[in-house]
Amino acid sequence: MKYITTIIVAFFLASCGAHMKNKQSINTSMNKKWELSAFGENKTSSNRPIYLDLSENGKVSGFVGCNRLMGTYVIESDNQIAFSQLGTTRMACGAKEMELEGQLLQLLSGTNSFTIENGKLNLSNGQSSAIFYEMSDNKIVNKYWKLTTLMGKEVEMADNQEREQYFILKSDHTITGFAGCNHFNGSYKLEEGNRIRFNENLAVTMKACLDGNNNESAFLKVFKMADNYTINGDVLKLNVGRRAPLAVFEAVYF
Incomplete structure (x- = not known):
């Protein structure tokens, strides 16, 4: 009877040890910054x-669209997680930012499960x-890159142009931007040696701006041609081979 009891205790301790080891492994894989990519199938x-920045001590912080976030989280099992004591700063932003922030906060408040696979x-x-x-x-990712020079010439906004021409590279290897009249999005790939490749089939809206910016096609062509980049502080150059830069950009911070 004593022998059986010893076996049961040993099995229980081994199970607890395996569970704790698995939980530590989950914590390690969770403890990093995670950039929002999509709600369901809808890209953000x-x-x-x-x-979200999930720290080792059970604290969560981050930026949720307009305000900074703070709170706590706990991993309750291999795939269960709960956030609590969530709070944000009190900044006011545009309707789009506030709507996205509200959706994320609502999701986090009720989150009960998670999965991690292939860095996602x-x-x-x-x-x-x-x-x-x-x-x-x-350094090239997660920055708002405003176009300043295109094919060696300084760019100026047209009087009726919606905003400056720009692009942003996200952590999920997607690119979004504004070409002067239309918005565009697609994907990109970074390689060693400051090599970069953009998907040649960028998706571009079909808005007609007859009196607007007349260099939109030239700007979009940059992403078809560029194969490398150089970056110096807040200045980015997209290049093809060793020729003069196709376009020069300046980082803008909000």
Whole structure:
């Protein structure tokens, strides 16, 4: 009887040890910055990266669209997580930013499960979900790059132009931007040696701006031609081979 009891105790301790080891492994994979990519199948768009920073001590912080976030979280099992004591700063932003922030906060408040696979975190509350990617620390990613020079010539905004021409690279390897009349999006790939490749089939809206910016096609062509980049502080150059830069950009911070 004593022998059987010893076996049961040993089995129980081994199970607890395996569970704790598995939980530590989960914590390690969770403890990083996660950039929001999509709600379900719908991609998100923002001029600043929306992210969660899950620390080792059970604290969560980040940026949720307009305000900074703070709170706590606990991993309750292999795939269960709960956020609590969530709070934000009190900044007011545009309707689009506030709507996105409200959706994310509502999701986090009810989140009860998660999965991590191939650098992607999925949080779910049973009815909706959000997808996050490991936040890139590459200097070219997660910055608002405003076009300043195109094919060697300084650019100026047309009188009726909606906004400056720009692009943003996100951690999920997607690109979004504004070409002067139309918005565009697509994908990109970074390689060693400051090599960069953009998907040649960028998706571009079909707005007609007859009296607007007349260099839109030239700007979009940059992303078809560029194969490398140079970056010096807040100045970025997209190049092809070793020729003069196709375009020069300046980082803008909000």
